[in-house]
Amino acid sequence: MASSCRTWQCLLALSLLSSAAYGQLSPSFYATSCPTLQLIVRATMIKALLTERRMGASLLRLHFHDCFVQGCDGSILLDDVGSFVGEKTAFPNVKSVRGYEVIDEIKKNVELLCPGVVSCADIVALAARDGTFLLGGPSWAVPLGRRDSTTASLAEANSDLPAPSLNLDLLIKAFGKKQLSPRDLTALSGAHTIGFSVGNWPDMRRLSSSTFRQQTTR
Numbered sequence: 211m212a213s214s215c216r217t218w219q220c221l222l223a224l225s226l227l228s229s230a231a232y233g234q235l236s237p238s239f240y241a242t243s244c245p246t247l248q249l250i251v252r253a254t255m256i257k258a259l260l261t262e263r264r265m266g267a268s269l270l271r272l273h274f275h276d277c278f279v280q281g282c283d284g285s286i287l288l289d290d291v292g293s294f295v296g297e298k299t300a301f302p303n304v305k306s307v308r309g310y311e312v313i314d315e316i317k318k319n320v321e322l323l324c325p326g327v328v329s330c331a332d333i334v335a336l337a338a339r340d341g342t343f344l345l346g347g348p349s350w351a352v353p354l355g356r357r358d359s360t361t362a363s364l365a366e367a368n369s370d371l372p373a374p375s376l377n378l379d380l381l382i383k384a385f386g387k388k389q390l391s392p393r394d395l396t397a398l399s400g401a402h403t404i405g406f407s408v409g410n411w412p413d414m415r416r417l418s419s420s421t422f423r424q425q426t427t428r
């Protein structure tokens with residue numbers, strides 16, 4: 211992953227992002243109820259990245275966009291059904307966040323061995339960690355035990371997910387709203403050394419790294 215994101219600060223920030231609102235989470239949450247969970251996630255992620263390396267980056271971003279709206283509760287995964295409107299069509303997500311089908315694949319594989327045990331929110335957090343690691347970045351222990359949300363917020367997705375046009379003051383404010391410091395913002399922005407952008411966002415590249423890819427993926 212990012213050369214600027216190889217320090218303990220980065221691991222701490224990623225861990226904070228995924229566990230900020232959950233005091234009771236533990237990496238060993240499924241140790242007895244689903245001991246093969248992490249193997250299943252890792253194997254499915256390896257398969258996904260063999261098909262397309264970029265998927266590691268895409269799932270890290272999906273995790274970030276999940277966590278910034280109502281916490282890391284899987285709310286981004288909920289489809290629009292009838293009068294229910296989820297977050298997938300929010301401006302920062304639509305035609306941009308990708309990898310939902312890989313989460314579905316991991317969930318399907320997990321259900322075969324551990325039916326009805328593991329939340330999708332935890333699967334997203336593990337997939338983001340494994341995608342980062344498999345692309346050459348750091349690894350970290352993922353606190354587990356999140357519950358999946360039955361609600362979502364299109365309005366919060368539109369208002370809280372940071373737009374690429376935000377200046378530094380507004381980015382600091384947006385992260386501060388989620389109890390993340392300017393230091394966390396700096397470390398987490400190192401995620402942009404992997405992945406792909408369909409837009410041309412010069413300020414984003416300045417904030418992140420000159421290596422943020424516009425046309426190719428690492």
Ligand code: HEM
Pocket residue numbers: 264267268269270271274305306307308372373374375381395398399401402404405406407408409411414
């Ligand atoms: C600081 C505020 C942030 C802004 C304004 C921002 C904005 C963006 C934008 C505009 C893109 C390109 C999307 C596209 O062209 O479809 C992008 C890609 C990406 N972002 Fe961020 N982002 C931010 C923070 C983060 C954080 C905290 C993470 C994860 C820790 C992250 C991970 C990624 C990754 C991995 C990609 C590439 C995704 C892919 O290739 O599919 N970003 N971001």
